[in-house]
Amino acid sequence: MNRRLCLARRPAGKLSATDLVLIDEPVPVPGPGEVLVRNTWLSIDPSIRIRLAETTPDGYLPPLRPGEPLTGLALGIVAETRDPAYAVGDLVSHTLGYREFAVVGAGSQTIGGYGAPARIDNGDLPPQWFLGPLGSAGLTAYVGLVEILELTAADTLWVSSAAGAVGALAAQLAALRGATVLGSAGSPEKVAYLRDELGIAAFDYHDPALAESLTALAPTGIDAYFDNVGGDHLTAALDALRPHGRVALCGAVSGYDGTAAVGPPNLFTMVAKGLRMRGFRAGSFNHLEQPMRAEIAGHLAAGRLIHRESVFDGIERAGEALVAMLSGATTGKTLCRLL
Numbered sequence: 001m002n003r004r005l006c007l008a009r010r011p012a013g014k015l016s017a018t019d020l021v022l023i024d025e026p027v028p029v030p031g032p033g034e035v036l037v038r039n040t041w042l043s044i045d046p047s048i049r050i051r052l053a054e055t056t057p058d059g060y061l062p063p064l065r066p067g068e069p070l071t072g073l074a075l076g077i078v079a080e081t082r083d084p085a086y087a088v089g090d091l092v093s094h095t096l097g098y099r100e101f102a103v104v105g106a107g108s109q110t111i112g113g114y115g116a117p118a119r120i121d122n123g124d125l126p127p128q129w130f131l132g133p134l135g136s137a138g139l140t141a142y143v144g145l146v147e148i149l150e151l152t153a154a155d156t157l158w159v160s161s162a163a164g165a166v167g168a169l170a171a172q173l174a175a176l177r178g179a180t181v182l183g184s185a186g187s188p189e190k191v192a193y194l195r196d197e198l199g200i201a202a203f204d205y206h207d208p209a210l211a212e213s214l215t216a217l218a219p220t221g222i223d224a225y226f227d228n229v230g231g232d233h234l235t236a237a238l239d240a241l242r243p244h245g246r247v248a249l250c251g252a253v254s255g256y257d258g259t260a261a262v263g264p265p266n267l268f269t270m271v272a273k274g275l276r277m278r279g280f281r282a283g284s285f286n287h288l289e290q291p292m293r294a295e296i297a298g299h300l301a302a303g304r305l306i307h308r309e310s311v312f313d314g315i316e317r318a319g320e321a322l323v324a325m326l327s328g329a330t331t332g333k334t335l336c337r338l339l
């Protein structure tokens with residue numbers, strides 16, 4: 001049988017593991033041009049929480065209906081093939097995560113343009129890196145810094161959710177490119193991780209107030225802000241940005257888990273200071289995957305970039321992994337391993 005994690009009921013407020021349910025179905029059968037993939041690693045990403053609500057923002061993917069399986073980036077091994085381009089045993093990345101088996105074919109969806117089925121040659125590298133630093137998280141961090149912020153070594157950059165999958169990569173890549181970086185996170189342990197292990201100046205966004213922490217670490221202001229959080233963080237960034245500063249809107253996780261991100265109420269500072277703010281989705285920049293992989297793989301191999309994972313074992317723990325990641329209980333890239 002194939003166990004799939006489905007939406008049991010729409011979460012009322014914060015997601016609870018009981019809002020999700022594992023449902024058995026027969027292992028699906030691939031048709032012509034399709035392959036059956038046995039999933040080995042599931043990427044646990046915040047954005048699926050957006051699709052568990054009654055409605056989703058205009059331009060985003062539609063909400064899931066109760067009973068429908070969750071989707072997400074995943075890696076797996078081809079178990080049966082009806083596509084001559086794939087052989088049994090190939091490692092494949094795709095978007096039909098949160099289940100043990102998936103039928104993957106040319107028509108398989110992307111997530112916002114990212115994640116079309118692809119064979120992965122991981123060589124000596126851990127395969128799950130292709131869901132993290134060499135996959136979506138890496139591309140997102142790279143695009144945000146290089147394309148959206150046009151980061152320079154002269155910049156002082158703030159990265160929010162800096163101990164998370166995207167944030168830790170963005171903060172370290174920016175520092176490696178010569179920028180002055182400060183990162184924020186939600187616990188003293190994460191702040192210690194950023195400071196002591198990643199070498200990034202860091203603060204806990206809970207205490208003291210964001211504006212106070214930013215002033216303490218960047219007394220003359222910041223030039224660029226990599227926004228993973230939205231709401232109060234984005235508001236504080238607009239106040240802290242120097243004239244002609246830039247913002248990359250990567251995500252707004254403070255508004256995903258049952259609460260709507262509030263603000264910013266100070267948008268006029270963009271006019272007053274001539275700021276530039278641009279949202280992006282990594283899937284619009286797939287052409288940058290190769291330069292991203294070359295840069296990040298080089299740093300990983302040389303030990304210049306630290307990558308941490310929070311791993312949950314078994315499909316029965318995928319819901320718990322999602323709840324833990326949204327609540328801040330995980331560090332680095334959150335994954336579910338099905339081996």
Ligand SMILES: NC(=O)c1ccc[n+]([C@@H]2O[C@H](COP(=O)([O-])OP(=O)(O)OC[C@H]3O[C@@H](n4cnc5c(N)ncnc54)[C@H](OP(=O)(O)O)[C@@H]3O)[C@@H](O)[C@H]2O)c1
Pocket residue numbers: 044045046047136137140161162163164165166167184185186187190205228229249250251252253254255280281282283325326327328329330332333334
């Ligand atoms: N644009 C794109 O193409 C793209 C692609 C991938 C991801 N994203 C976005 O990038 C962001 C980070 O994703 P990720 O996969 O790297 O997740 P992550 O940072 O590894 O995990 C989410 C983190 O969000 C933090 N958080 C939760 N509620 C918060 C709140 N109210 N205020 C501040 N922080 C809060 C928690 O860390 P703390 O303990 O620090 O609170 C939690 O660990 C998300 O917004 C995601 O949607 C965008």
